[in-house]
C-alpha cells in the first residue's frame with residue numbers, strides 16, 4: 001500500500017490542515033542530550049550507545065491529525081527522538097503512550113481509520129462502525145482498551161512511552177537480539193483531574209516550556225529483550241511483563257526547540273544506524289512511506 005493511500009485515508013478522517021503533520025499535528029520540540037549507560041555498549045554497536053553525551057532532538061505530540069484538538073483531549077501521546085551520534089546517520093526512535101498498536105498491516109490501518117471517521121452529519125464517532133471493526137479485528141482490542149482508559153497526562157515529562165515495534169540490536173560480540181524501547185519518565189507518571197476545568201488548550205506545551213525554562217526534564221530509556229516465542233513482527237502483541245529489561249541510557253532535555261524546528265523536522269522509524277536493524281514488521285516500511293508523503297505535503301504548504 002502506498003504512502004499516498006495511507007495519508008489520504010488519514011486526511012479523510014481528520015481533515016487536510018495546511019502545513020501540519022497529517023497525524024500528531026500538535027506538539028512541541030525540545031533539545032538536550034542522550035547518554036548511554038555502560039550496559040548499552042554490550043548490547044548495541046551504534047555510536048549513541050557507546051556512552052558519550054549525544055545531541056538529542058525530541059518532539060512530543062498528541063496523536064490526532066486535527067490541529068484544533070486540545071492537549072487535554074482523550075488521545076494517545078507521542079515521543080519522537082532523533083539522536084545524532086558523530087559518524088552515524090541520524091537515529092529516530094519513536095513511541096506512543098500506548099503499549100501496543102491497533103493493527104498489524106497497512107490495509108487494516110486504512111480500515112481502522114475509516115471506521116473511526118466521524119459521521120459527517122453529527123461530527124461524532126459512529127460506534128456501530130467502530131464496534132464492527134473491533135469484532136472483525138480482536139487484535140485491536142488491547143490498544144483500543146488502553147486508549148479509552150488512558151489518563152490525561154499532567155506533563156509530557158510524566159508519560160511512559162512505548163516503542164511498540166521490535167528492532168534488532170547487534171552487540172560487539174556479534175549477538176543479535178530483538179528489542180523494544182520504553183521511555184520511563186524520571187518524574188514518574190502523573191495525570192490531570194478530569195473533573196477540573198479551565199486548563200489552556202495547549203496546557204502540555206505550556207507546561208513543558210515552563211519546566212525547561214526553570215530546569216530540565218529526563219527519561220530513562222529501557223530496552224525489553226524478546227523471549228522465546230515472542231511476536232517480533234506484530235505491533236498488536238505485547239510481550240510478557242517478566243521479560244528481561246535493560247536500562248540503556250538517560251535522555252535529558254534542557255531547552256525548547258527553535259520555533260521553525262518543528263516544521264522542518266521529520267522522524268522516520270526506519271532511520272537506524274549500523275548496529276540496529278528494523279524487524280520485518282510490515283507497518284515499519286508502511287509508516288516510512290506515509291511519513292514521507294505527509295512531510296512532502298506539509299512542507300509544500302498543502
Ligand code: HEM
Nearest residue numbers: 006021022023024059078079080094095109290291294295
Ligand atoms: C500504518 C500505521 C501508521 C501510519 C500510517 C502513521 C502515520 C503517521 C503520519 C502520516 C505522521 C505524520 C508524519 C510527518 O508529517 O512527519 C505520523 C506521526 C507520528 N506517528 Fe505515526 N503512523 C502509524 C503508526 C504509528 C505507530 C505504530 C507509532 C508508534 C510507535 C506512531 C507514532 C507516531 C508519532 C510519535 C508521530 C509524530 C512524529 C513527529 O513528532 O514528527 N505511528 N504518523
